[in-house]
Amino acid sequence: MLGGYLIAYLNIDEVIRIIRSEDDPKAVMIARFKLSDVQVEAILNMRLRALRKLDEIEIRKEFDSLKTEQKDLQALLKSDERQWKCVAYEIDEVKKAFGPKTDLGKRRTGFADAPEIDVEEMQEAMIEREPVTVVLSDKGWIRALRGHLSDLGTLTFKEGDRLKRAFHATTMDKVLILSTGGKVFTLEAARLPGGRGHGEPVRLMLDMDKDQDVVAIFPFDPNGQRVVASAAGYGFRVPESELVANTRKGKQLLNVSGADEAKICVPASGDLVAVVGTNRKMIIFPLEQLPEMARGKGVRLQRYKDGELSDARVFSKEAGLNWTDSAGRLHTRPVAELADWIGERAQAGRLSPQGFPKNNKFGEL
Numbered sequence: 001m002l003g004g005y006l007i008a009y010l011n012i013d014e015v016i017r018i019i020r021s022e023d024d025p026k027a028v029m030i031a032r033f034k035l036s037d038v039q040v041e042a043i044l045n046m047r048l049r050a051l052r053k054l055d056e057i058e059i060r061k062e063f064d065s066l067k068t069e070q071k072d073l074q075a076l077l078k079s080d081e082r083q084w085k086c087v088a089y090e091i092d093e094v095k096k097a098f099g100p101k102t103d104l105g106k107r108r109t110g111f112a113d114a115p116e117i118d119v120e121e122m123q124e125a126m127i128e129r130e131p132v133t134v135v136l137s138d139k140g141w142i143r144a145l146r147g148h149l150s151d152l153g154t155l156t157f158k159e160g161d162r163l164k165r166a167f168h169a170t171t172m173d174k175v176l177i178l179s180t181g182g183k184v185f186t187l188e189a190a191r192l193p194g195g196r197g198h199g200e201p202v203r204l205m206l207d208m209d210k211d212q213d214v215v216a217i218f219p220f221d222p223n224g225q226r227v228v229a230s231a232a233g234y235g236f237r238v239p240e241s242e243l244v245a246n247t248r249k250g251k252q253l254l255n256v257s258g259a260d261e262a263k264i265c266v267p268a269s270g271d272l273v274a275v276v277g278t279n280r281k282m283i284i285f286p287l288e289q290l291p292e293m294a295r296g297k298g299v300r301l302q303r304y305k306d307g308e309l310s311d312a313r314v315f316s317k318e319a320g321l322n323w324t325d326s327a328g329r330l331h332t333r334p335v336a337e338l339a340d341w342i343g344e345r346a347q348a349g350r351l352s353p354q355g356f357p358k359n360n361k362f363g364e365l
Contacts, residue, residue: 004039143199
């Protein structure tokens with residue numbers, strides 16, 4: 001650019017004539033003075049007051065200085081010996097300015113034991129607590145919408161997909177997922193994809209086998225307890241504190257083998273367990289008959305000859321057993337009317353009460 005300015009000063013009258021008379025002064029100056037595109041642009045953008053003789057002298061001084069520096073740098077690039085001497089000189093200057101005996105380089109802190117830091121607690125402290133609604137579709141797409149939605153009928157899904165499970169949570173919550181393979185996984189609600197679009201496949205966030213599906217998804221309750229069971233009818237109680245997994249691979253909770261798979265994972269809030277099989281037989285027994293375990297196969301909940309476990313629900317004697325029919329109506333049976341179904345764990349039970357859903361499911365609470 002400075003070289004272009006000098007050419008302009010030496011040919012100022014011709015440059016002014018070209019600018020005033022030519023239709024394309026840029027092209028003409030490039031051809032006339034063998035200038036580059038950058039140089040011509042610099043000349044055309046010059047202000048008239050920059051044409052003073054004093055400015056020309058200053059530009060020439062700066063041009064000569066840069067040419068000298070350029071020549072020196074090119075010589076430096078061609079000589080390994082000069083380069084290493086330059087490096088040595090600069091390191092020596094850094095030592096002089098920042099050495100351990102200088103004001104800038106001397107130690108200003110002492111040595112001490114590093115404090116223990118709860119990384120998880122620190123990360124949670126950086127998350128703002130906000131209400132969200134976690135939504136999982138039947139084909140495994142997950143998202144978290146802002147706020148606690150009351151009307152889930154407005155949710156949209158990909159073609160051929162539909163709602164599988166939705167629940168209220170906060171951005172501070174952990175989300176627990178049980179797969180049909182008996183593994184439990186943990187996701188952070190704050191890290192779930194937002195409500196725009198249809199979310200993301202939950203399999204991309206977890207190391208879940210392709211042939212497995214989600215059995216249950218729910219917000220973590222550190223004081224909660226769950227009943228988990230397989231399709232073969234084996235299960236146990238487990239504190240939710242034992243369900244948190246720290247890696248994408250999850251942790252094995254319910255041991256299943258062969259064609260068997262995890263089937264239910266329901267809250268253990270109450271004192272009675274109602275179990276129903278695909279054969280429509282139901283048995284109710286005390287919750288205390290189920291052992292509390294951290295992992296394993298568990299014990300038999302219900303005995304089957306021609307079916308498998310369909311659903312289970314834990315309830316209290318005071319509240320009674322409830323279920324939801326296909327029309328969404330809630331039905332409640334007091335314990336006094338359930339005497340025929342109350343027995344011991346691992347019994348076959350008897351046909352479900354009149355009015356129980358034909359899909360052999362208690363429905364959402």
